[in-house]
Amino acid sequence: MSMEAVIIIVRLTAYAAAGLTAGFSAVYVINHVPAKWFCDYDEEPTDEMWGKRIKEYPWNLVFSFFFIGALFLIWETELIYQVAAVPALWLLLLIGISDKKFMIIPDQFVIGIAIVSIGFVPYQPNILSPLLGALMGGGSLLAIGLIASRILKRDAMGFGDIKLMAAIGLMAGLKGILIIMILTLLSSGGILGIMCLLGKVKRNEEQPLGPFIAAAAAGFILFRPWLLMAVDWYMGLYS
Numbered sequence: 001m002s003m004e005a006v007i008i009i010v011r012l013t014a015y016a017a018a019g020l021t022a023g024f025s026a027v028y029v030i031n032h033v034p035a036k037w038f039c040d041y042d043e044e045p046t047d048e049m050w051g052k053r054i055k056e057y058p059w060n061l062v063f064s065f066f067f068i069g070a071l072f073l074i075w076e077t078e079l080i081y082q083v084a085a086v087p088a089l090w091l092l093l094l095i096g097i098s099d100k101k102f103m104i105i106p107d108q109f110v111i112g113i114a115i116v117s118i119g120f121v122p123y124q125p126n127i128l129s130p131l132l133g134a135l136m137g138g139g140s141l142l143a144i145g146l147i148a149s150r151i152l153k154r155d156a157m158g159f160g161d162i163k164l165m166a167a168i169g170l171m172a173g174l175k176g177i178l179i180i181m182i183l184t185l186l187s188s189g190g191i192l193g194i195m196c197l198l199g200k201v202k203r204n205e206e207q208p209l210g211p212f213i214a215a216a217a218a219g220f221i222l223f224r225p226w227l228l229m230a231v232d233w234y235m236g237l238y239s
Contacts, residue, residue, distance in 0.1 A: 015068055015071040015072065016068060018067065018068075018071065018086060019064050019065070019066075019067035019068030019069075019070075019071060020064045020067075020068075022063070022064070022067040022086060022089075022090050023060055023061065023062070023063035023064025023065070023066065023067050024060045024063075024064065025090075026060075026063050026090060026093050026094060026097075027054060027056055027059050027060045027063065029094060030053050030054055030094060030097055030098070031052050031053050031054065031056075033106070033108075035049040035050050037098075037104075037106040037108060038098060038101075038102040038104050038106065039104065040104065048102075049102065053101065054097065054101070063093065066093075067086065067089065067090070070085070070086075070089055070218075070222055071086070073222045073223070074221075074222060080119060080122060081119075081120075081123065083119060084116060084118075084119025084120050085119075085221050085222075087112070087116050088113065088116045088117075088119075088120075088171060088217075088221055089218055089221060089222075091109050091112045091113050091116065092113070092214040092215075092217055092218050093214070093218075094106075094109050095109045095110070095113075095164065095210055095213075095214045096210060096211040096214035096215065098210070099160070099208040099209070099210025099211055099214075100208055100210070100211045103158075103206070103208050104158075104160060105158070105160035105161065105163070105164050105210045107160075107163070110160070110163050110164050110167045111167075113164070113167040113168060113170075113171060114167040114170055114171075116171065117130060117167065117170035117171035120171050120172070120173075123224075124173045125173065125175075129173035129174050129175075130169070130170045130171070130173055131170075132169075132173070132174040133168075133169030133170060133171075133172055133173045133174045133176060133177040134166045134167070134169035134170045134177075135166075135169070136169055136174055136177050136178065137165035137166050137168055137169030137172075137177040137180075137181065138162050138163065138165055138166030138169065139166075140165075140181060141157060141161060141162045141165045141181075142157070142162050144157065145157025145161075145162065157209070158209070158210075160210065161209045161210060161213065164210060164213055164214075165177070165180075165181070165213060168180060168213065168217045171217070172217065172220055175228065175231060176220055176224070176228070178231075179220055179227050179228075179231060180213070180216045180217050180220050181216075183215075183216035183219060183220070184209070184212050184213050184216040187212050187215065187216060188209060188212040191212075192207055
């Protein structure tokens with residue numbers, strides 16, 4: 001057996017082990033973190049926040065296959081990128097589940113995203129890009145929330161969404177956070193619009209934005225080179 005074949009087998013084994021670990025641990029963490037994590041600062045946990053929050057089966061396998069597939073999508077990237085990408089995707093998954101189920105984005109997961117963003121620093125165009133990405137992400141969502149609140153006469157944006165977008169901006173950089181914001185707005189507007197037309201959600205019913213932000217950020221991590229290339233091509237049309 002050639003050395004190249006051995007390396008491929010080792011990588012496949014490592015990917016399978018990492019995917020299974022990430023998938024099973026995601027379910028475990030969601031089911032075992034303190035219930036207080038899913039509450040606002042002035043609230044107490046409700047009954048649904050205690051005990052088993054999601055089923056082990058089939059979600060542990062579904063999540064495991066997701067992570068294994070994600071690793072294959074970034075097969076050609078450098079090892080340091082893969083090491084940063086897996087925990088970032090893991091945290092984004094936990095954030096999406098938390099916001100979808102409890103309408104809250106735990107600060108602990110957002111802090112985790114900010115810490116993991118250190119692993120993406122080598123892939124930033126310059127040292128200011130993460131800081132500008134954080135300012136653009138958090139600031140833009142804050143501005144959108146304030147404008148929407150003024151129009152709707154009620155809170156239209158949770159502060160957890162703003163903190164999450166700022167943390168993701170640290171990870172993605174300035175150009176990356178712009179892509180993620182566009183993907184978030186298109187996906188949330190399209191899906192919620194269709195659900196509203198089908199009567200699945202009410203027009204004035206509050207819906208979580210966190211799952212859409214998390215999905216857009218995950219998409220950027222997995223398809224980063226192609227998305228950046230598409231943006232550069234589009235901007236080149238007007239230069």
